[in-house]
Amino acid sequence: MFSSFMVNTWIVASIVAATAGLVGFFVVVRGASFAAHALPLSTFPGAAAAALIGTNEIFGLVVFAGLGVIGIDVLSRRGRPEVATALTLVMLLGLGTLFLSQTREYSQEVYSLLFGQVLGISAADVGPITVVSALAAGGVLLLFRPLLLGSVSQDLAQAHGAVPRQVDLEFLVILAMASAVAVPVVGALLVFSLLVGPAAAARNLTDRPGVAMVLSMAISLITVWVAIALSYVTNWPVGFFVGGFGVVSYGVGHRARVLITLPHSARTLLQSRQ
Amino acid sequence: MNNPLVAIVEPGFFVNGPVHVALAIGGGAALISAVVGVFTVMRGQSFAGHALADVSSAGGSASLLFGIRPLVGFLVMAAIAAGGMEIIGARQVRERDLVTGVVLGAGLGLTALFLYLDATMTSASGAANTVMFGSMFAIAPSTVPLAVIVGVVALIMSGILYRPLLLVAIDPDLAAIRGVKVRWIGLAHLLVLAMAVALSAMTIGAILSTALLIGPAAAALRLASRPSWAIAIAATIGLTATWGGILLAYDSFYWTPGHGWPVSFFVVVIVFASYMVAGPTGTALARRRAAALPAPALVD
Numbered sequence: 001m002f003s004s005f006m007v008n009t010w011i012v013a014s015i016v017a018a019t020a021g022l023v024g025f026f027v028v029v030r031g032a033s034f035a036a037h038a039l040p041l042s043t044f045p046g047a048a049a050a051a052l053i054g055t056n057e058i059f060g061l062v063v064f065a066g067l068g069v070i071g072i073d074v075l076s077r078r079g080r081p082e083v084a085t086a087l088t089l090v091m092l093l094g095l096g097t098l099f100l101s102q103t104r105e106y107s108q109e110v111y112s113l114l115f116g117q118v119l120g121i122s123a124a125d126v127g128p129i130t131v132v133s134a135l136a137a138g139g140v141l142l143l144f145r146p147l148l149l150g151s152v153s154q155d156l157a158q159a160h161g162a163v164p165r166q167v168d169l170e171f172l173v174i175l176a177m178a179s180a181v182a183v184p185v186v187g188a189l190l191v192f193s194l195l196v197g198p199a200a201a202a203r204n205l206t207d208r209p210g211v212a213m214v215l216s217m218a219i220s221l222i223t224v225w226v227a228i229a230l231s232y233v234t235n236w237p238v239g240f241f242v243g244g245f246g247v248v249s250y251g252v253g254h255r256a257r258v259l260i261t262l263p264h265s266a267r268t269l270l271q272s273r274q
Numbered sequence: 275m276n277n278p279l280v281a282i283v284e285p286g287f288f289v290n291g292p293v294h295v296a297l298a299i300g301g302g303a304a305l306i307s308a309v310v311g312v313f314t315v316m317r318g319q320s321f322a323g324h325a326l327a328d329v330s331s332a333g334g335s336a337s338l339l340f341g342i343r344p345l346v347g348f349l350v351m352a353a354i355a356a357g358g359m360e361i362i363g364a365r366q367v368r369e370r371d372l373v374t375g376v377v378l379g380a381g382l383g384l385t386a387l388f389l390y391l392d393a394t395m396t397s398a399s400g401a402a403n404t405v406m407f408g409s410m411f412a413i414a415p416s417t418v419p420l421a422v423i424v425g426v427v428a429l430i431m432s433g434i435l436y437r438p439l440l441l442v443a444i445d446p447d448l449a450a451i452r453g454v455k456v457r458w459i460g461l462a463h464l465l466v467l468a469m470a471v472a473l474s475a476m477t478i479g480a481i482l483s484t485a486l487l488i489g490p491a492a493a494a495l496r497l498a499s500r501p502s503w504a505i506a507i508a509a510t511i512g513l514t515a516t517w518g519g520i521l522l523a524y525d526s527f528y529w530t531p532g533h534g535w536p537v538s539f540f541v542v543v544i545v546f547a548s549y550m551v552a553g554p555t556g557t558a559l560a561r562r563r564a565a566a567l568p569a570p571a572l573v574d
Binding site: 090110236246250 | 320485534
C-alpha cells in the first residue's frame with residue numbers, strides 16, 4: 001500500500017482532499033451544491049478531449065472546468081441559475097459523449113474518470129495538481145470575508161462593498177479549480193461527495209467558521225485516506241467509499257448536532273418553565 | 275437519387291427495427307419528461323430532478339448484475355431516491371439542496387460499485403457507457419409494453435396532479451391554506467419525476483436525462499405565460515429533439531464510416547439550441563403582448 005508507485009497517489013490525494021474540504025465549506029454555507037456537482041462532471045469531457053488530441057489530461061480538465069464556469073455564469077444572467085447549471089452540464093456532457101464515440105479504446109477510461117482510480121496518478125501530474133490546488137486555496141483565503149458575508153446576507157455583503165455577482169463568479173472559478181484536480185483521483189461523479197459531505201458534517205459540529213473549515217479539511221483528509229486504503233485492499237472503486245463516507249459523516253454530524261444542542265435547549269425549556 | 279428526402283433520411287430509417295423501438299420509447303420519455311419538467315422548473319427543483327436521474331443509474335447498473343430489466347432497475351432506484359429525499363426532506367431550500375446532495379453522493383457511490391462488479395463478474399463490457407450515456411439503438415423490444423405502462427401511469431398521475439401541483443408550485447403557503455396536502459403532492463411529484471427520468475435514462479442515459487427534463491420545459495416557460503401552453507410547447511421541443519436526434523444519429527453512420535455519432539449528443543444539442551433561441555423570442559413576444567395592451571397611465 002505504501003510502495004513506491006503509490007507515493008504519488010498519497011501525495012496528490014492528500015492535496016486534493018484538503019482543498020476540497022476547504023472549498024467545500026463555502027459550497028455548504030453558500031448553498032452551491034448543484035454547481036459543486038455540475039462543475040466536476042463538466043470537466044469530464046476535457047479528459048476525453050485531451051486523450052483525443054493527445055495533450056496533458058489535467059490541462060483538458062482545467063479548460064473544460066473553465067467552460068463550465070463561463071456557461072453557468074453567462075446563462076444565469078438571463079435565466080434561473082439552477083436551469084443554467086443543468087443546461088451547461090448536459091451540453092458539456094453531450095460533447096463528452098461525442099468525443100468518446102470517436103475513440104474505441106476508451107471505455108475503461110470512462111469508468112475511471114467517472115468513479116476514480118487510485119493508480120491513475122503519474123509523477124507528471126503532481127506538479128500541475130499542486131499548483132492549481134494552491135491557487136484554489138489561495139483564492140479562498142483571499143476572498144474569505146466576502147465569500148462568508150455573501151452566504152450570511154447579501155445585503156450585508158453589499159454594504160461592505162462586495163459585488164454579489166462578482167463574488168459568485170470568483171467562487172465558481174475557485175470551485176472549478178478544486179474540481180478539476182480532484183477528478184483524476186475520486187472521479188468526476190464523486191468529487192461532489194468530497195465537497196459536500198465533510199463540510200456538511202463540520203458545519204453541524206461547530207458554528208465558528210474558522211474551526212468548521214479546519215474540521216472540514218480534516219474529515220475530508222480522513223475520508224480520502226480511508227477510501228484509498230480500502231480501495232487498495234478490496235480493489236473496489238475509490239468513489240464508492242468516498243460516497244459512502246459522505247453519507248456517514250453527514251449522518252454523524254447531524255446526530256452530534258442534536259446531542260450538542262439538546263442539553264442547551266432542554267435547559268432553556270426548563271428556565272422558561274420556572 | 276433526385277428525391278431530396280433521401281438526402282435527409284438515409285435509406286432504411288423507417289424499416290429498421292431498433293429505430294422503431296428507439297422512436298417509441300424515446301418519444302414517450304421526451305413527452306413525459308416535458309410535462310413533468312414544467313412543474314420541476316417552476317418549483318425550482320432542477321437539482322432534485324438531476325439527482326434522481328443520477329441515482330437511478332445505480333439501478334441501471336445493478337440490473338445488469340442481477341439480470342433484471344434495465345427499466346425496472348432505473349425505476350426502482352429512482353423511486354427509492356425520491357422516497358429518501360422526501361423522508362429526510364427539509365423545508366429550507368439550502369438544506370434541501372444539501373440533503374439532495376448527500377443522497378446523490380450515496381447513490382453514485384453504489385453506481386460505482388455495481389459498475390465495477392458488472393465489469394468483473396459479468397461479461398457486460400462498456401456498462402458505464404451504456405448506463406451513463408444511453409444506448410438508444412440497443413433497447414430490447416420486449417421493454418416496450420412495460421415502458422408504455424410506465425408512461426401512461428405517469429401521464430395519468432400528472433393529469434390528476436395538475437391543479438394542486440400548479441398551486442404548490444406558485445405558492446406553497448396558499449396551497450396549504452386551501453387544503454392541499456403539500457407534502458403528499460411533493461412526494462407524488464417526485465414519483466412521477468422518477469418515472470420520467472427512468473424512461474429517459476433508458477434512452478439518452480442517466481446523467482443526460484436532465485437535458486430532456488429541464489431543457490424543453492425551461493425553453494417553453496420562456497415562451498409561454500400559461501402553464502398549459504408551456505407544457506404543450508415543452509412536449510413539442512422534447513419530441514423534436516429526441517426524434518431529430520435519432521434521425522441524425524442514424525444518418526451519422528454514413529458521415530463517419532464505421533462509427534456513428536451518439537444520439538444523446540444530438541438530443542442535447544437540439545435541446546440546448548431551442549433554449550438559446552427561446553430567450554430572445556420570449557422577450558420579443560412579451561414586448562408585443564405589452565404593446566397590444568392599452569398603455570398604462572403614467573404615474574410620475
